[in-house]
Amino acid sequence: MRALLHPLAKPLVFALAIGPFVWLVWGAFTDALGPNPAETLIRSTGEMALRLLCVTLAVTPLRVMTGWPALARFRRMLGLFTFFYAVVHLLSYSAFDMEFVLADIAADIVKRPFILVGMLAFALLLPLALTSFNRAIRALGAARWQALHRAVYAIAPLAVLHFFWMRAGKSDFADVAIYGGILVVLLGWRVWRWLR
Amino acid sequence: MLIRTRGTHDDGFIHPLASEITPRAAYEGRREWMKRVAAGAAGTALAAWAARDVLASTPAPGKLAALPGGRSSVAGAYTMEKLTDYKDASTYNNFYEFGTDKADPAKNAHTLKTRPWTVEIEGLVKKPQTLGIDDLLKLSAQEERIYRLRCVEGWSMVIPWVGYSLNELIKRVGPLGSAKFVEFHTLADRKTMPFVGSPVLEWPYVEGLRLDEAQHPLTLLTFGMYGEVLPNQNGAPVRLVVPWKYGFKSGKSIVKIRFTDKEPRTAWVKSAPQEYGFYSNVNPEVSHPRWSQATERRIGDDGGLFAKKRKTLMFNGYEPQVGQMYAGMDLKKFY
Numbered sequence: 001m002r003a004l005l006h007p008l009a010k011p012l013v014f015a016l017a018i019g020p021f022v023w024l025v026w027g028a029f030t031d032a033l034g035p036n037p038a039e040t041l042i043r044s045t046g047e048m049a050l051r052l053l054c055v056t057l058a059v060t061p062l063r064v065m066t067g068w069p070a071l072a073r074f075r076r077m078l079g080l081f082t083f084f085y086a087v088v089h090l091l092s093y094s095a096f097d098m099e100f101v102l103a104d105i106a107a108d109i110v111k112r113p114f115i116l117v118g119m120l121a122f123a124l125l126l127p128l129a130l131t132s133f134n135r136a137i138r139a140l141g142a143a144r145w146q147a148l149h150r151a152v153y154a155i156a157p158l159a160v161l162h163f164f165w166m167r168a169g170k171s172d173f174a175d176v177a178i179y180g181g182i183l184v185v186l187l188g189w190r191v192w193r194w195l196r
Numbered sequence: 197m198l199i200r201t202r203g204t205h206d207d208g209f210i211h212p213l214a215s216e217i218t219p220r221a222a223y224e225g226r227r228e229w230m231k232r233v234a235a236g237a238a239g240t241a242l243a244a245w246a247a248r249d250v251l252a253s254t255p256a257p258g259k260l261a262a263l264p265g266g267r268s269s270v271a272g273a274y275t276m277e278k279l280t281d282y283k284d285a286s287t288y289n290n291f292y293e294f295g296t297d298k299a300d301p302a303k304n305a306h307t308l309k310t311r312p313w314t315v316e317i318e319g320l321v322k323k324p325q326t327l328g329i330d331d332l333l334k335l336s337a338q339e340e341r342i343y344r345l346r347c348v349e350g351w352s353m354v355i356p357w358v359g360y361s362l363n364e365l366i367k368r369v370g371p372l373g374s375a376k377f378v379e380f381h382t383l384a385d386r387k388t389m390p391f392v393g394s395p396v397l398e399w400p401y402v403e404g405l406r407l408d409e410a411q412h413p414l415t416l417l418t419f420g421m422y423g424e425v426l427p428n429q430n431g432a433p434v435r436l437v438v439p440w441k442y443g444f445k446s447g448k449s450i451v452k453i454r455f456t457d458k459e460p461r462t463a464w465v466k467s468a469p470q471e472y473g474f475y476s477n478v479n480p481e482v483s484h485p486r487w488s489q490a491t492e493r494r495i496g497d498d499g500g501l502f503a504k505k506r507k508t509l510m511f512n513g514y515e516p517q518v519g520q521m522y523a524g525m526d527l528k529k530f531y
Binding site: 028031033034035036037038039041096099107108111112114169170171172 | 283284287288292296298299351395396397467468471483486487488493495496500501504505
């Protein structure tokens with residue numbers, strides 16, 4: 001697939017990934033985020049983080065199955081966008097739900113298991129983002145870097161559990177099932193390869 | 197005006213010095229200034245009051261049939277806060293029969309048929325009966341009530357409802373001495389309500405009140421909002437509004453009212469007893485197991501995204517009117 005190597009391929013993926021964020025910022029300042037803009041912002045950024053996590057985890061299976069090694073060029077950017085949306089998600093929650101009161105956030109982590117799980121997922125995601133550049137890979141050595149980045153296999157289930165518990169109040173698991181199903185396939189494929 | 201006397205004179209009348217008399221312009225100015233201060237302090241409230249009267253006579257949205265409500269004399273019937281936009285109040289709804297996303301009911305509820313419509317009144321009453329919606333509408337004078345609405349999810353609105361105290365209907369049917377509770381059954385029609393049958397809740401959605409709560413004058417049998425009949429997604433053609441309880445206690449599209457001697461098993465108590473209690477009074481001090489109820493986000497507050505959350509009030513601000521019904525009760529236990 002020569003298109004994957006086109007000089008505009010990366011900018012295009014970048015534009016697609018940043019698009020929802022641009023729309024949300026635009027909506028926030030033009031009052032286009034519906035009756036409860038804070039809720040819209042918190043939920044959409046969380047869902048975008050989960051979507052990009054799925055897309056990031058799909059890169060390797062797709063690369064192997066299609067035999068298009070060039071797909072790997074996009075993995076870091078997609079991973080960093082996952083982190084980016086997770087940061088905006090966490091900041092939106094901290095700002096609009098908690099008004100940046102650290103004591104309230106701490107109390108919320110203790111009180112609500114789904115917040116705790118979300119925070120855990122973010123804590124695991126942070127070192128991956130911080131070691132995503134080439135010099136960090138060299139400094140750590142490829143083996144150790146890869147071992148560290150396998151944390152994504154813990155982050156993904158935590159993210160879905162976070163989503164599941166958030167929706168548990170309404171017993172409304174249709175969307176959760178979709179993301180859960182996708183992750184079962186993506187992680188299951190890895191287990192299957194490893195066992196083979 | 198300063199009136200001073202000086203010394204004693206024997207000319208029969210004590211005159212102040214001309215220089216000590218407060219000039220007319222000065223004292224009139226002072227009085228004008230005092231009036232302005234008083235008006236300023238009361239001004240905000242007066243302006244809101246005036247706006248209420250205007251609103252009662254001029255229905256805002258112009259979307260549905262007009263249903264004007266007269267002034268209510270019930271204590272607590274009018275909050276002075278800014279009304280939520282009709283658009284927000286009619287597009288951000290929880291009505292699970294039409295979907296669990298808050299935008300779903302406005303999209304899906306057009307299938308609801310609100311005529312013909314009857315409400316069955318049964319159970320422990322002297323005169324069980326079935327009332328058509330037109331008879332219900334005429335049963336008592338329609339009043340406007342501007343209530344705060346606090347959702348258990350942590351958001352709130354201010355809505356001008358139109359209806360009359362449920363107690364008017366209760367007096368008509370005469371509860372027996374053995375009646376202690378009232379159950380409200382809402383419509384569960386698979387043909388017109390796409391999400392009836394989904395595993396989220398047991399259908400039909402049943403809510404309930406203690407008899408004295410149902411008889412409280414603030415408990416409103418509601419037919420309209422913003423001077424018009426209810427939009428389908430807000431619970432047309434008839435719903436309940438209990439302003440001091442979380443919104444889910446106020447059943448929508450009611451088809452049956454039953455008087456019983458047992459505490460009703462309500463939909464949310466059946467679905468998640470550890471999270472929802474029968475009373476579900478708005479109470480900032482009793483947290484939901486998964487979130488705090490101390491604050492709320494007022495939909496449409498100035499500043500939009502950046503508006504500060506508000507402190508939630510005990511009984512949603514209706515404590516003076518309803519607090520005595522719960523005197524001596526442990527509200528942490530009976531949540």
